Amino acid sequence: MTLLNLPIDNTWTLFLDRDGVINKKIDGDYVRNLKMFEWIEGSKEAIAILSKHFGKIIVVTNQQGIGKGFMTQGELEIIHSFMNSEIEKDGGKIDAIYFSPYLKEEDNIMRKPGIGMPLKAKQDFPEIDFFKSIMVGDSISDMEMADALRLQKVWIGENKILDIAPSLHCTDLLKFAKIISANY
Numbered sequence: 491m492t493l494l495n496l497p498i499d500n501t502w503t504l505f506l507d508r509d510g511v512i513n514k515k516i517d518g519d520y521v522r523n524l525k526m527f528e529w530i531e532g533s534k535e536a537i538a539i540l541s542k543h544f545g546k547i548i549v550v551t552n553q554q555g556i557g558k559g560f561m562t563q564g565e566l567e568i569i570h571s572f573m574n575s576e577i578e579k580d581g582g583k584i585d586a587i588y589f590s591p592y593l594k595e596e597d598n599i600m601r602k603p604g605i606g607m608p609l610k611a612k613q614d615f616p617e618i619d620f621f622k623s624i625m626v627g628d629s630i631s632d633m634e635m636a637d638a639l640r641l642q643k644v645w646i647g648e649n650k651i652l653d654i655a656p657s658l659h660c661t662d663l664l665k666f667a668k669i670i671s672a673n674y
Contacts, residue, residue: 493624493642493657498674500545503615503623505608505636508551508587510628511646511663512537512573520555527569529576532664537582539667543674546615549587550607552631556591563591586611603634608641626666630654 509515514528521527541547549570555561570587577584588607592598600606612618625636626644633654636643644666645656660666 493644494669494673496642498543498624498670500543501617501619501622502544503546503548503611503618504540504544505611505623505625505641506537506547506549506584506663507602507625507627507629507632507646508549508573511626512549515628520553520558520560521569522555522561523565524569524572527572530662532662534577534580534582536663536667537577537584538580539582539664539671541582543670546585546611546618547583548608548611548615548618549584550602550611550625550635551587551589552602553589553591554593554601556589557593557596586614602629602631603638605635605638608635608639624657626663 506512509521512530512533513521514530516526537547553566556563556566566589574584588610590598590601590607592601598604620639620641624642624644625632626646627633628646633643633645633656643656645654645659646662648661
């Protein structure tokens with residue numbers, strides 16, 4: 491069954507990565523403060539569209555810049571507060587944001603591809619059903635996490651990586667939102 495054949499409605503959950511999906515990634519660095527946060531064009535509009543189709547929208551994001559000491563949890567919370575308020579102004583909603591401050595070398599379950607963040611989301615929102623969930627991301631770790639929980643996978647990016655076999659490939663979040671809107 492392909493993604494577009496699924497009965498997506500407000501009982502479904504959408505998990506979103508942050509860097510590379512909602513805001514621009516900084517190659518070789520981290521979005522360490524609000525000045526460094528830059529929206530990907532159309533991402534706020536996309537979340538507004540997607541908010542009409544999904545019951546929950548949850549952000550799951552690795553933030554090892556905290557673990558490396560490049561930023562504090564407080565600085566991250568300022569970024570997320572700003573992001574949430576701007577999304578709400580544009581008619582969208584994010585129900586929760588989970589982040590992992592752990593270093594890759596720590597191999598912590600809370601760091602993608604570990605499944606700790608979605609499990610925490612399910613603990614906080616028991617109505618989440620992983621069989622009725624989609625992960626949208628731009629990294630292999632996003633797709634591996636989705637595979638571990640059997641979530642539908644949407645790959646965001648210019649290049650489609652064949653060995654991850656996503657349910658859908660879109661160049662950006664707005665294109666994904668328009669596909670969902672046109673089909674549901």
